[in-house]
Structures are given as C-alpha cells and as structure tokens.
Amino acid sequence: MALSKVTDLLANLPIGVKVLGGTFLTGTVLTVVWRRLKGRQTKSKVYPPNTIVIHQMGRGPHVPSLTPFAIKLETYFRMEGIPYEVEHNWNRKAEKTGKLPFLEYNGEEIPDSEFILEFISKEKNVDLNKGLTPEQIGIGRAFQKMMEENTYWCFVRDRWVLDESSAIYKHFNLSWIVIYLVKRAQRKTLWTHGIGRYSPEQLRHIMSEDLKALSRYLGSKNFLFGDKASKFDCAIFGILAEIRWASFGGFGPVVIKEYPNLCDYCDRMKETFWPDWDTVIKPDNKQ
Numbered sequence: 222m223a224l225s226k227v228t229d230l231l232a233n234l235p236i237g238v239k240v241l242g243g244t245f246l247t248g249t250v251l252t253v254v255w256r257r258l259k260g261r262q263t264k265s266k267v268y269p270p271n272t273i274v275i276h277q278m279g280r281g282p283h284v285p286s287l288t289p290f291a292i293k294l295e296t297y298f299r300m301e302g303i304p305y306e307v308e309h310n311w312n313r314k315a316e317k318t319g320k321l322p323f324l325e326y327n328g329e330e331i332p333d334s335e336f337i338l339e340f341i342s343k344e345k346n347v348d349l350n351k352g353l354t355p356e357q358i359g360i361g362r363a364f365q366k367m368m369e370e371n372t373y374w375c376f377v378r379d380r381w382v383l384d385e386s387s388a389i390y391k392h393f394n395l396s397w398i399v400i401y402l403v404k405r406a407q408r409k410t411l412w413t414h415g416i417g418r419y420s421p422e423q424l425r426h427i428m429s430e431d432l433k434a435l436s437r438y439l440g441s442k443n444f445l446f447g448d449k450a451s452k453f454d455c456a457i458f459g460i461l462a463e464i465r466w467a468s469f470g471g472f473g474p475v476v477i478k479e480y481p482n483l484c485d486y487c488d489r490m491k492e493t494f495w496p497d498w499d500t501v502i503k504p505d506n507k508q
C-alpha cells in the first residue's frame with residue numbers, strides 16, 4: 222500500500238479511534254523507554270570479587286520471588302550455606318535469554334537456574350548431587366523436569382491468563398491495557414508451547430496428576446529422598462511454593478490441597494530454609 226493511501230486511511234478514521242490509538246501508542250513507547258532506563262540502573266553497580274548476585278523480580282507478595290527459579294536458587298544457596306546477594310529489577314533480564322533469574326558473577330552474566338547451579342558447583346567446588354545414589358539422581362531429574370517443564374506451565378496459565386479476576390495484575394495496580402497486552406502475549410506463548418491448547422478443566426487435571434505423582438513418591442518422607450533435602454527439593458519447592466501461596470485468583474491452591482503431604486512438605490522446606498520468610502516477603506524488603 223502506498224504511503225499516501227495509509228495517511229489518507231488514518232486521516233479518515235473516527236476521532237474516537239484516533240484518540241484511543243494515540244494514547245495506546247504513547248503509552249507503549251513510554252513504557253518501553255521507562256523499562257530500558259530502569260534496566261540500566263543496576264548495570265553500573267560494582268560488587269566485590271566473587272560475589273554471587275541473583276538478579277530477579279521484587280520480593281513478595283506471599284513468596285520471596287514471583288519466579289520459582291529464583292526461589293530454587295536462593296533455597297539451594299541457603300541449604301549449602303553459600304553467601305549470595307539479590308538484586309530486584311523486573312526490567313533487567315538476562316541479555317542472552319531475556320529471562321529471569323540470572324546470575325552476575327565477576328561481571329559475567331549467567332542465565333538459567335540450572336546452568337547457574339552447574340556454574341556455581343564448579344566455581345565453589347560443591348557437588349550438586351551430594352549423598353545421592355545414581356538411581357535417586359535419575360528420579361530427581363525426572364521429577365524436577367516434570368515440575369519445571371510441565372507443572373510450571375499449568376501454573377503460569379492459571380495465574381496469568383485463566384484467573385478471570387486478574388488478581389495478580391490488580392495487586393500491582395496495572396491498567397486494563399497492560400492486562401490486555403500481557404494476557405494476549407501470554408496466550409500466544411502458551412499456545413505455541415502447547416499447554417495453551419487444553420481446556421481449563423484439562424489443565425487443572427494435568428496439574429493435579431503431576432502433583433499426585435509427586436505426592437505418591439514423597440509419601441511420608443520429609444524430603445524427596447529422606448531426611449536430607451537435596452538440590453531437587455529446592456527446584457520442586459520453588460514451583461510448589463508458587464502454586465500454594467502465589468497463584469493469586471487461580472485454582473492452584475485448591476489443587477495442591479488435595480495432597481496434604483505436599484502442603485506439609487512446603488511448610489517443612491519453608492521452616493527449614495526460610496526462617497525469615499515472613500520478613501522477606503514484605504514488599505519493601507529488598508534482601
């Protein structure tokens with residue numbers, strides 16, 4: 222279409238459509254600029270050598286992070302007594318993957334919670350599978366990946382898309398236009414992934430079946446493999462904590478309550494590794 226035709230078309234649009242379109246465009250441009258500027262703020266910060274810095278979203282509400290992968294990392298570092306710092310900035314994502322969390326270490330950026338753990342294991346000489354048998358490592362990997370690559374997506378759709386009350390968006394006072402745009406983007410991602418193609422009832426069933434498998438394996442044990450928590454518990458706890466405490470208006474909390482041993486397990490992980498949980502989840506708490 223020739224440029225003159227496009228300008229004619231725009232000029233002939235009703236005034237209401239022009240105002241709405243203009244507001245929408247200005248809002249989008251301002252949001253992008255503001256995010257870029259906010260993202261740059263923490264980039265210039267310099268830390269002492271060998272400091273582990275986890276970049277993630279802000280604290281709370283209900284959980285120390287709205288991303289399960291940051292809860293996984295923090296829980297692991299706490300379990301192993303590895304000191305770390307946290308930086309909270311929704312707008313600064315990993316340069317290579319565009320995701321959160323990511324690690325900053327001596328000026329280097331390492332994205333992805335699992336690769337972060339592998340990196341730290343070499344750097345700090347810790348065995349990620351300490352005390353586990355080869356069979357347990359196999360089982361742990363299978364459960365972790367079920368939770369991170371399947372249950373997680375059920376939870377994402379439940380919290381961000383299916384919840385008709387849009388409770389998470391309202392908590393952050395987001396405008397209807399942001400809610401509309403984020404939900405639309407999420408729907409697209411979830412459809413491409415495949416999980417977005419199930420009915421809400423099927424999705425809930427999938428989540429419940431995953432939790433049932435985990436619940437059956439956990440049985441009456443304290444942690445996945447007995448009395449001592451492992452890296453796998455940290456990853457699984459990250460997802461369960463989000464489902465139980467941070468689904469906002471979603472169905473997650475009702476589904477997990479079908480499995481009392483998983484609820485007890487969440488409480489146990491929280492009490493063991495997060496004695497400061499209640500303080501940490503206060504939104505103004507930065508550490």
Ligand SMILES: N[C@@H](CCC(=O)N[C@@H](CS)C(=O)NCC(=O)O)C(=O)O
Binds near residue numbers: 287290319322333335
């Ligand atoms: N496999 C990654 C997953 C990270 C991930 O999916 N993070 C989400 C937040 S829970 C994210 O950054 N999403 C933003 C996006 O996809 O644009 C890990 O283990 O760190």
